[in-house]
Amino acid sequence: MQHFAPPHSHVVSVDDMDKAWIDEIFALTSRIKTTFLCGPDSPEWKNFSTRLQNRMLFTLFYEPSTRTRFSFETAMQYLGGMVTTTEAARMFSSAAKGEKLCDTIHTCARYGIGRSAIVLRHHERGSAQEAASLEVCPIINAGDGDGEHPTQALLDMFTILEQFSDQTRKTLTLAGDLKNGRTVHSLIKLAIKMGMVGHFQLVAPQGLELPQEYLNDITQAGLGYVTADELNPEIVMQSDVIYMTRTQKERMVLGWLRKVATKLHILPQRTGAIYALTPRLAEHLKSSAMIMHPLPRNEELPVELDHLPQARYFDQVENGLYVRMALLLHIFGM
Ligand code: NCD
Numbered sequence: 001m002q003h004f005a006p007p008h009s010h011v012v013s014v015d016d017m018d019k020a021w022i023d024e025i026f027a028l029t030s031r032i033k034t035t036f037l038c039g040p041d042s043p044e045w046k047n048f049s050t051r052l053q054n055r056m057l058f059t060l061f062y063e064p065s066t067r068t069r070f071s072f073e074t075a076m077q078y079l080g081g082m083v084t085t086t087e088a089a090r091m092f093s094s095a096a097k098g099e100k101l102c103d104t105i106h107t108c109a110r111y112g113i114g115r116s117a118i119v120l121r122h123h124e125r126g127s128a129q130e131a132a133s134l135e136v137c138p139i140i141n142a143g144d145g146d147g148e149h150p151t152q153a154l155l156d157m158f159t160i161l162e163q164f165s166d167q168t169r170k171t172l173t174l175a176g177d178l179k180n181g182r183t184v185h186s187l188i189k190l191a192i193k194m195g196m197v198g199h200f201q202l203v204a205p206q207g208l209e210l211p212q213e214y215l216n217d218i219t220q221a222g223l224g225y226v227t228a229d230e231l232n233p234e235i236v237m238q239s240d241v242i243y244m245t246r247t248q249k250e251r252m253v254l255g256w257l258r259k260v261a262t263k264l265h266i267l268p269q270r271t272g273a274i275y276a277l278t279p280r281l282a283e284h285l286k287s288s289a290m291i292m293h294p295l296p297r298n299e300e301l302p303v304e305l306d307h308l309p310q311a312r313y314f315d316q317v318e319n320g321l322y323v324r325m326a327l328l329l330h331i332f333g334m
Contacts, residue, residue, distance in 0.1 A: 010132040011140045014150050014189035028326040051334045052081030056116040058108040059085040068142045072119045075324040109136035117331050138331045146180040153186035155320040169198030176245030178210035183294040192221045200225035236284040243292045244301045276300045
């Protein structure tokens, strides 16, 4: 079996990352981005394009995905590596026959003959940690239930730092389902770690507020926050970054969902979700502000905003490719 040096061969939680390591990943990401924007004839591209030859990436997805899976798979292939994938593992892997996650991880590691890594998306919080603790090959957490999504946070932060390279601390607004949205959980931890946020504005409908553990992280870091149950002009005006997220309907018990949807109006109504960034609200954005979203979006982020110079969600998508290339090079020690 391949031996790999802890602590950074797995990417499970932002908690495990230190700032020096993140800076290194971002420096490599910038180099990759510059190289790729120069085009495939540049000598450096040729150098990158064979780095992961004979390496195998297993993408093991027990939940739906578009960007996370595609970006890891294209990243691996741009670097000359190979990919084996299951995109609906709950249905089409042996999980449907009752196989435990640990047996699937052992299986991939054996086929990977010491030259593989696994990108795991799973519906249970803690599953990536469980897989990593087997220590049979590097594990990248691509989302574990309502827990974390550390690689999304890295690409979000890379996109923010591309725009805000100055040292002044920013106001970060997080809006939507802050209870179940794993991207905001990881982003809060990372923003604290990078020291780039001075103040948080947390906007969530009743019942979907940010869990106490993340509020504790914010206060322990000596940072302030305000909470609100809907977006308003003042919150929008104060935001340097406004990070919208969708309601994670799939994480809610059906009966509860129906009750909340009808009584509290948190699900999209005919007129749109209550916390939507409407074109009228968006008029209050600073010209330097960034509208972000991990995607997929629902009614909380109307397509009418896509033409705004502040709209940065497709930049996030593109940066996801470069950040994940950097992560793969790192994981494979190349
Ligand atoms: C997010 C996720 O899966 O947590 N999607 C993504 O990876 N970009 C956000 C979401 O599903 O709402």
